[in-house]
Amino acid sequence: MPVLVMKFGGTSVATLDRIRRAAKRVGREVANGYDVIVIVSAMSGETNKLVGFVGETSPLYDAREYDAVVSSGENVTAGLMALTLQEMDVPARSWQGWQVPLQTTSAHGQARIVDIPTDNISAKFGEGMKVAVVAGFQGISPEGRITTLGRGGSDTTAVAFAAAFDAERCDIYTDVDGVYTTDPRITDKAQKLEKIAFEEMLELASLGAKVLQTRSVELAMRYKVKLRVLSSFEEYDPNAGTLICAEEDIVESRVVSGVAASREEAKMTLTSVADQPGIAAAIFGPLADAGINVDMIVQNISDEGRTDMTFSCPTDQVKRAEKALADAKAAGLDFAELIADTGVAKISVVGIGMRSQSGVASKMFKVLSEEGINIKVIATSEIKISVLVDRKYTELAVQALHDAFELDKVA
Known part of the structure; x- marks a missing residue:
């Protein structure tokens, strides 16, 4: 059977x-x-x-x-x-x-x-x-x-x-009855997706969409296990829910499939770091040892041998990160101070169509600019663009991007 x-x-x-x-x-x-x-x-x-x-x-x-x-x-x-x-x-x-x-x-x-x-x-x-x-x-x-x-x-x-x-x-x-283009609690224009690629779901899961655990999506992608997310509270329908599958099982790839938001983010900045070989390892080694989940990393241009290093991590790991870096400084890590900003949110657009479509980043930045939302940090991958913004703009940013990429028209 x-x-x-x-x-x-x-x-x-x-x-x-x-x-x-x-x-x-x-x-x-x-x-x-x-x-x-x-x-x-x-x-x-x-x-x-x-x-x-x-x-x-x-x-x-x-x-x-x-x-x-x-x-x-x-x-x-x-x-x-x-x-x-x-x-x-x-x-x-x-x-x-x-x-x-x-x-x-x-x-x-x-x-x-x-x-x-x-x-x-x-x-x-x-x-x-x-x-x-x-x-x-x-x-x-x-x-x-x-x-x-x-x-x-x-x-x-x-x-x-x-x-x-x-x-x-x-x-x-x-x-929930499937995977949506964004959190329906933020905008009532959110649409349920019929299909979504493993890579897209993995990004969305890691960026704050709580439909599936990230590890489960990684495993499904590795072994090509077809996943279907559906509600246990709706009447039986053999075609219900969202199918998470390989990219080749999706007839036409959308440029952007979803907008994700994570409010529990913090921006950590080490000022006046000695700009020398091995400094990144000296910073992120202790953080890894302390179990800190570092995400976005940005290093400023060096000036007279000093630079600033910024990274993001979950807000509930800020205290551990501060202790790990304080211990590292006591052991000889050369930086001036550590500044923690716990009032930020991470906003991301995700889509496998970005691989072959240009202009997504430009459009995203323009939309946020028109809404008066300042971008603090930017990080990109092949199918994702993420920014850190002030947390108070979370809903506005998601709604504006959802409209701009016409995700209310996704079937």
Whole structure:
């Protein structure tokens, strides 16, 4: 039988009624001739509650025990989903990560998938099981301990299973009905996309679009897993949602497919840095060691052997970045001061059509200029242009760019 992977997020399994609704969708796919692997998240709010319990019990917790606690939410959902399917006369059983076994690294709380052997689940499919309900977000380390994959890890689990079992498709059920040209909460002109390329979705996910975890899109692109994002709250429609696929599966590439905004950005500037070989490594090495997610980097023109170095990072990492650079300065890193601007937002336009179409940057900068929005930092890639602006202009910038690139006309 062909295999279909279906992933249900926390809001889709938040109550027993919602689990029953999700189970009906699974039963329909079984009736359509699929063996189904269902990946489930914890019921909405459960993971936060478990994380809170750990924090209250042990502020300086053992990461191995943290994983043992927070992974339990997915186990509950998997068991309830399997029971619900059995009540519908659909042969199903639940699987925890160690039972598959989903093998991971030993990095507790942020483990990465190493391998998913297919033998155990495939053998059960051969014996008549029609649905394997797998607890997402979790695996087992080489030491035999339970591990978790980080927030949003159930998306990654689903894509990894689709790749391992050569699934026909991986359906991600969530509380939105697809991928939009921008955040519908910012502009009511946002349009749902029928298809979007892996590269575009990866950029949008990394730039603030919270539909999918970035790692899951990277994995899908690497193994060419077709993803479909759709709502678990709408009536069944075989053509619903947004298909995330290879560029060659899209008949005509749009110049710009979407506008993304991330408000949780900070601009960090080191002034009067010694302009000499190795200085960039001396700055960004300590930041990497501290786990700082550096994004945009700009170096000013050197003047009398000194320069300024600016980079962006998430606002919740500013304190760690400041400490890492203060320690580096104490150890000999030559700069005058570090200035943090936590009142910025990152605005980005994304589209695979940029590869063959010129003038996108010029148009973007002109639009922002006409709205009186000053650009603080610019960064580009083959299919993306990002700028940092004052956070108070986030909505205005997104709306103006969405209109300028006529994304309300995207089908």
